[in-house]
Amino acid sequence: MSPRRSARNGGSGGRRSGGAGRRGGGRRQRSFLGHLVYIACVIGLWGIIGIAGVVAYHFAQLPPIDQLAVPKRPPNVAILSADGSLLANRGDTGGQAVSLKDLPPYLPKAFIAIEDRRFYSHFGIDPMGIARAVVRNVTSRGVAQGGSTLTQQLAKNLFLTQERTASRKIQEAILALWLEQKFSKAQILELYLNRVYFGAGSYGVEAAALRYFGKPAKDVTLSEAAVLAGLVQAPSRLAPNRNPDAAQARGQLVLTAMAEEGFISAAEAKTALSNPATAVRPRGAGSVNYAADYVMDVLDDFIGTVEKDIVVETTVDNRLQAAAERAIVEELDRNGAKFGVRQGALVSLAPDGAIKALVGGRNYGESQFNRATAAKRQPGSSFKPFVFLAALENGLTPDSVREDAPINYKGWQPENYSRRYSGPMTLTTALAHSINTVTARLILEMGPQAAVRTAQRLGVTSSLQATPALALGTSEVRPIELVAAYAAFANGGTGVIPYVIRQVKTTDGEVVYKRTPTDLGRVIDPPYVGMINGMLHEVMASGTGRKGNIPGWELAGKSGTTQEYRDAWFVGFSSRLVTGVWLGNDDNTPMKRVTGSNLPLEAWTQFMKVALQGQTPAPLPGEPWRRQAAPVDDGEGAAPLTQPLPPAAQGSAPAQAITQPADGGLRPPGAVAGQRAVPPPRRERGLLEQLFGG
Known part of the structure; x- marks a missing residue:
């Protein structure tokens, strides 16, 4: 091969090598x-597949999308007073649902x-908001801002728990996207405002406005709206x-943000900042909640299960x-503190049984037990009117x-509060001064069952033990039933069933329940109404209730004190109102020596x-009793009736005979011969008496 060819070949090879090198390098x-x-x-x-898989996995954990629905908001029960003002809200939310159009913009x-x-x-998801939150949190080295939209927050409140996990986020x-597809922005915002939690058991802006500012959401000011x-x-x-x-500082941030977004003017923001919101005293500590609880206790009897917001x-x-x-x-x-008494209760009824006031304890925030409607206590001498009415x-x-004298019946030896005895006295005097021995003699003469029937006929529903000790109020009763039984004295003889609900409506005006007048019928015949009211009036005029008189009003009532001062009562009435007070x-x-005639009477008065201020005084019902002329016996006038007690009831006092005028009296078998028996007048039997006998 010639050198030239070799050179060409070498050159060519070099070029190929160089080209190959360039191509190889490329x-x-x-x-x-x-x-x-x-x-x-x-x-x-x-990554996309992984994210899709994670999303699909968590999507599968949710209910089928075609079955997904916004859960019903727990119903609210708005309880109104007689004048239409709000007493309390009951239910899981603490307030009614509100419409967006009813709120200030x-x-x-x-x-x-x-x-x-x-x-x-x-x-439904805001990528820019998430990015902004990430940057803010990184620069502040903490969680300074969240990236959840209102729609996401609503999804969490409606469907999920409050746990902070990636799975929940x-x-x-996913649910936020579904909500945005299912509802309009206005509907989402309205749902949010009615479901978001504001603390203290308040769900929704209505409940929060009532809880913290004592007003409905439609009436909150701009500064109050900012705090909420x-x-x-x-x-x-x-x-x-x-x-x-802290609430004011946060509210100021809200006002600033509103001004930046153009929702309010700078002048409006300045005015709101200069008039900060002030929270009211928290609801829930007052006695009105005892009344609200009682409403809820009886509401189910009238309307059954509450399915939607109602107004009571x-x-x-x-x-x-x-x-x-x-x-x-x-x-x-x-x-x-001085007298060692920590609790009390008060029930006040109109004569037809309508509950006008109900206090179940000293402080609802400390104890929710309703002593006015649930506590069973011995009434002591406040039970005596039923014994005396039965005797009449x-x-x-x-x-x-x-006779007011010592008595011993099979070991039972009731004593007077004073431990003194005054001899013969009228029943009026005995009741006015709460003489135990006379009351005991009455129940022994006619039998305890007579007193049981009388009390039950008037409305006492608790079980009563038919023993002689019942005369002194040893069987326990609830304050509300004792006061209701006294209502028959105040209204002229009609038995009442205490009630607190007049009407129930839905928030759109549908009437669910309306009370119709209901009572127990006549339980005291007219002649006895005037008699018993005259005797109970004497309690106020000269007896244990004399410190409770109110000028211009004819009042009646009875005190009650139990053994060792465990309970103290005063139950009294005018023709307009019946009220009972219990302390214990x-x-x-x-x-410490609290009797019905001191602390309870003071609270009652x-x-x-x-309560009676501004009302026109009216006399107590019933014809005032006037003593009639005694029947004549053999033309010589009235002869005294000597009527011995059963042998077991004989005491040690010198005077064991019971003397009474011949104008009427108990004549059991064995009465002295020659005396004319006066049978009791016939009367209609009340509903309870027909049911229980007597």
Whole structure:
């Protein structure tokens, strides 16, 4: 081969080598870039597949999308007083649902400004908001801002738990997308405002406005709306009634955000900042909640299960309820420690049985046990009117005479409170001064069952033990039933069933229940109404209730004190109102000489002065009893009737005979011959008497 050829070949080979080298070098460069692109694509694809798999997994944990539905909001029960004002809300939410159109425009805008400024532009998830939150949290080295939209928050409140996990956030995002497809922005916002939690058991803006500001959401001011909007971030920490400074600072941020978004003007923001919101005293600590609880206790009997928001119109009088609370609380504050008494209850009824005021304890916040409707306590001498009424119905009169002297019946030896004895006295005097021995003689003469039948006929529903000791109130009763039984005295002889609900309606006006007048019929015949009321009036005129008189009013009542001062009562009435007060201790420990005629009577009088103010005085019902001429025997006038007690009841006092005028009296078998028996007048039997006999 010639050198030239060799050179050409060498040159050619060099060029090929050089070309090959260039091509080889080019392939290596493209292969590297392509490799990076390939890896990125693969990672991206697997990432998408992984995310899709995670989303699909969490989507599968949710109910089928075609079966998904917004859960019903727990119904609210709004309880109104007799004048239509709100007493309390009951239910899981603490307030009614409200419509967006009924709210002031700045209220929903406050939530948008601080929680989700892009609410109207995102599709349920806000990538820009998430990015902004990430940057804010990184720069502040903590969780300074969340990225959840209002729709996501609503999804969490409707369907999910409050746990902070990635799984829950993924499900929250899925559900937010579903909500945005299912509902309009206005509907989502309205759902949010009615479901979001504001602390203290308040769900929804209506419940929060009532809880913290004592007004419905439609009436909140701009500054109050700002505080409410700021509250949802941390309800326990930002509650305006517990941390007003933090709540105000958060409210200022909301107002600033609203001004930045153009929701309010700078002037409006400045005015709101200069008039900060002030929380009211928290609801739930007052006695009105005892009345509200009682409403809920009986509501089911009338309407069954509550399916939607309802409004319950009651008989409770706001003014009297406040007066009742003051009477009990002030009496216990003034004398509780000194006399060793910690609790009290008050029930006040209209003569037809309508509950006007009900206090179940000293402080509802400390104890929710309703002593007015649930506690069973011995009534002591406040039970005596039923014994004396039974005696009247069996032929005695207010002027009939019985002996106040020691008595012993099979070991039972009741004593008077004073431990003194006054000899013969009329029944009127005996009841006015609460003489135990005379009451005991009456129940022994006619039998305990007569007193049981009388009390039950008038409305006492608790079980009563038909023993002689019943005369002194040893069988336990509830305050509300004792007061209801006294109502028959105040209304002229009609038995009543205490009631608190007048009407129940749905929030759209549909009447679910309306009370029709119901009573037990006549339970006291007219002649005896005047007799027993005259005797109970004498309690106020000269007896144990004389310190409770109110000028211009004819009043009647009876005190009651149990053994070792464990219970003290005063139950009294006018022709307009019947009220009972009980004082005692939940653990049944004795008080320090508290009787019905001191502390309970003081509380009763304080309440009745307010309750009767502005009303026209009216006499007690019933014809005033006038003593009739005694029947003549053999033309010589009335002869005394000497009537011995059963042998076992003979005491050690010198005078064992019981002398009474011949104008009426009990004539059991064995009465002295020659005396004319006067049978009791016939009367109609009441409903309870027909049911239980007698």
